[in-house]
Amino acid sequence: GESVGLHLPTLSVQEGDNSIINCAYSNSASDYFIWYKQESGKGPQFIIDIRSNMDKRQGQRVTVLLNKTVKHLSLQIAATQPGDSAVYFCAENPDNQGGKLIFGQGTELSVKP
């Protein structure tokens, strides 16, 4: 069946350290992946995306890595700041037609000052 899951439900890091959040997906036909950040009481906020023809994509302080061989996705946040504290979801677009997203369970990132 379709599923997207996360390895770690919580992650606590020190301010200034790098954070790595992981995600496993099961649908090998998926060709588009997105990381969203969700702060308490708010909607998912787009961070970065990657298509299956790439294995790495960089944004401002964030990098997404895609390993299609093991169906693994990761989000790296450089120099983590207190404002990065939130729940991070990976999402998978299994068919890129109707465009529904399948979300993982989420990882809560806590940044200690």
Add this chain to the structure above:
Amino acid sequence: EPEVTQTPSHQVTQMGQEVILRCVPISNHLYFYWYRQILGQKVEFLVSFYNNEISEKSEIFDDQFSVERPDGSNFTLKIRSTKLEDSAMYFCASKREQGETQYFGPGTRLLVL
């Protein structure tokens, strides 16, 4: 920067009552979605809408649910007879074209008593 808006932010209703959740997608977007998130759980797809018709719906989206785009700006989700288990955050999302990112609204918190 354009964003998806949703009203109301909170809604409390009695079991069996009808509710209508409203969304204003980003103005040049063509694909519209509803998702829900039960407290502490992952975001779940409900329905996608394009060209004035439903393109896909999940098993959650049963006969009690309906969507409508009554004019050029609003996109609504109606629950005809609410149940206790409908209590959740409901998110609207939109995107411009296939293969592009979905942007989410801030959500409506629905509480069914």
